[in-house]
Structures are given as C-alpha cells and as structure tokens.
Amino acid sequence: MKKYNLAYDYYFLTNNFDKGISYKGENIESISIYMIFKLIDKRTGEEFHFLDEDLSEQQIEYADRKFCYVRDYYSCSIDEKEGYKMRAHEMLLAESNYSVSYEVGDCIKWLDNQTAVIIECDELVDIIKNNFSEFNISDNKPAQGTSYYAVEVKKETELKIG
Incomplete structure (x- = not known):
C-alpha cells in the first residue's frame, strides 16, 4: 500500500488581482507556495502517513474525537524581510x-x-520582497489555502514530489 504526506498551498493575491504586477517582463496575478507536512505520533514516535483511501478526506483525529486538517497546524503570511513566514498554531x-x-x-x-x-x-521570495506593497493586503495575512497534493513517500527518509 502506498503512503503519502500532504502538501498544502498558501496562495498570495496581489493588491489588484485584475491587473497583477509586472515582474521581470511578466505579468503575475498571484503566487503560491506549497508546504509538505510531516506528522510524528507523539505516543509511538512513528511517522503518520495517509493511505490511498485517505486522500479524498484529509482530516486527522488530532486528539480524542477532535479533528482538523493538517494545514490547520500552521498559517503562512507575507513578511517584508523574509518574503513569507510560517506561524504555528501553538494551542493546536x-x-x-x-x-x-x-x-x-x-x-x-x-x-x-x-x-x-x-x-x-x-524567486517567490524575490517577487514578494520587490513588490511587497502589492502583496501587503489582508487576504495574505494569513494567506488563503486553495488546494493540496499528495506526496508519495518512497522511503522513510525520502520524499518524492509529484
């Protein structure tokens, strides 16, 4: 049976979505970054993986009868110095x-x-830093999530994107 980790996107809109921004001769409407998440069960020390049948519904039971999506553990916002910043949801x-x-x-x-x-x-970081005022909008604090993909785990230490 194949095992997977999930990658969720954080989608950054420009201030004027209809117009976008000009960057190195291209007109960019938006950008996104996917984060591949790895979960370790605190009780067993083993890595948790999604299986084929789990990929349509990605909620996990994070505590007794409490469920969340993997992306709920972190949010991502634009950052003037670093381009983007991941923020942990400490209570969760x-x-x-x-x-x-x-x-x-x-x-x-x-x-x-x-x-x-x-x-x-x-390049994503450079686009944000060089156009920070165009991305400095409430929709990017935190960024929106619009999609995910599955990352097949080939070996315990190797991830293959695709």
Whole structure:
C-alpha cells in the first residue's frame, strides 16, 4: 500500500488581482507556495502517513474525537524581510497527538493568462520582497489555502514530489 504526506498551498493575491504586477517582463496575478507536512505520533514516535483511501478526506483525529486538517497546524503570511513566514498554531500543536514539521514543496507564479509556472522558492521570495506593497493586503495575512497534493513517500527518509 502506498503512503503519502500532504502538501498544502498558501496562495498570495496581489493588491489588484485584475491587473497583477509586472515582474521581470511578466505579468503575475498571484503566487503560491506549497508546504509538505510531516506528522510524528507523539505516543509511538512513528511517522503518520495517509493511505490511498485517505486522500479524498484529509482530516486527522488530532486528539480524542477532535479533528482538523493538517494545514490547520500552521498559517503562512507575507513578511517584508523574509518574503513569507510560517506561524504555528501553538494551542493546536500542544493539544495534538502529533508533532508537525514542514518543508517547502512547489512554488508557483500565476501569469495573467492563468498559466501556472513552477518556480524556485528564491524567486517567490524575490517577487514578494520587490513588490511587497502589492502583496501587503489582508487576504495574505494569513494567506488563503486553495488546494493540496499528495506526496508519495518512497522511503522513510525520502520524499518524492509529484
């Protein structure tokens, strides 16, 4: 049976979504960063994985009869110095049966023709820092979540994105 971790996006809108921003000759309407989440069961020390049948409903039971989505453990907001900043939901993490970590997955810029282009994280950070006033809106504090994807776990120490 295949095992998966989940990657959730944090979607950053520009101040004027209809117009977007000009960056290095491209018109960018929005950008997003996916974080791949890893859960460790505090009781057993073992990593928790989603299985094939779990992928349509991604809620987990984080405490006795209490459920949440993996993305609920952290929020992501724009940050003038770092580009973006992840913020832990400390109360949820404290109550949870899981410790949760994350790593950057895909980063995407959405061009004016609704074309998604995968970019490096450094470019995403550069876009935010060089256009901070265009991203400094309440919709990005925290960023919206619009989608997720499954990351097949090939080995215990290796993640394959795709």
